[in-house]
Amino acid sequence: MMTERTGAIRPLVCVVDDDDDVRLSTETVLRSLDYHVVGFADAEGLFGSPLLDQAACILLDLRLGERSGLDVQQQLGSRQIAAGIVLFSGHGDIPSTVAAMKSGAITFLAKPVAETTLIAAVDEALAHGLQRRAAQSDRDAVRARYDSLTPREHDVLDLVIAGLMNKQIAGRLDLSEITVKIHRGNLMRKMQAPSLADLVRMAELLGIKPTTSRYDRG
């Protein structure tokens, strides 16, 4: 699956809690089990850290000063952070739990958290985070190749993955068939697609839906 190995990155766990006692003790527990842990007292610290992009698991307190952990979670999502997120709280309620889970949290823990429970949650979050990270780096690589295509190549790709023949593509784009062939050959090379099947899967990965399809006009 083309997983990325950027010089043996140890999976990173971020602990975000404004309560120093809770945060530090959590960090200590995890470090004793050989996890790579970084703590933050607030959301600003987390978002300001260059380590954020390496996080594979983020433990997030529901109450972080003025902000809600749910807001932070949303923000992590919009920043494309591919980490498994675990929320925890002393006064957690059901609506918060539902909101967190809907936004893709791995789990929601009630303080005080038993050590075994914590470990299980972290492990699960790490697994998800690493998997998401791998998937995302694959997708980014394909996306980069896709972005390197010229506008015309994009047009052709779109119709190619719709299953149209070169002749039909030429008709749609008001081109000669030979020109379509050239664009097609170029985009296959640029996308590094060994075959049409691979190209279709790449397009699926990028969420590119084929336009109209199968209706030709000579």
Next chain:
Amino acid sequence: MMTERTGAIRPLVCVVDDDDDVRLSTETVLRSLDYHVVGFADAEGLFGSPLLDQAACILLDLRLGERSGLDVQQQLGSRQIAAGIVLFSGHGDIPSTVAAMKSGAITFLAKPVAETTLIAAVDEALAHGLQRRAAQSDRDAVRARYDSLTPREHDVLDLVIAGLMNKQIAGRLDLSEITVKIHRGNLMRKMQAPSLADLVRMAELLGIKPTTSRYDRG
């Protein structure tokens, strides 16, 4: 998207609660808003009903006599019921909520449920349920065609979607190239795939991963 229209099915909402008062009042509220509702006092009633397959939304009490609503939810999942599931409970706790959401519940409501909250949850569950139902019927249709293939056609399909040329497929399966072409033509017809691109997407839909790929042996 090939959505199925089996004679104007009105989306069905199932209410499962052993408390008659709660169940009946919920039914009444929903019916007054023109939802199509059926109530059940226990899980046995639900699973025994022929209406279950038509359900697009299931409201499930967390406590159903001896059984947990979570068990029922699991069972619904293993029975391939494509409905949006909403759990609700008077004494809901966070672990239950997490478990429900992990299993794909739309939301988890605490009793007593405000009417607007209920409606919002039902609408969301219905939307999910109907979408899942449509997706599932599409997938089932493709699956049926896939199952109609002969073993040899399965072999060939597998290598076709891996992007191999007929010549390479013939080598792998120790066949003549012409035989591969025949199988290929037959499976394209049986799968009702207008093009290779569509075949690849069908295979993706069925979760068929291409074997090895791109390594030939002359």
Next chain:
DNA sequence: GGGTGGCCCATACCCACGTATGGTGGCCAG
């Protein structure tokens, strides 16, 4: 025993695909 269906193969033909070679024109930046 004859029918059905799966599996296999050959020749032959046509079309689709890919690419090489060679050329035109537009646009923009150095």
Next chain:
DNA sequence: CTGGCCACCATACGTGGGTATGGGCCACCC
């Protein structure tokens, strides 16, 4: 203004894909 990139097109050739025609072998079932 020249070099580079994009877009466009033509002829030509080789290969890949699809299908028709015709045939052989085997297993299973009525």
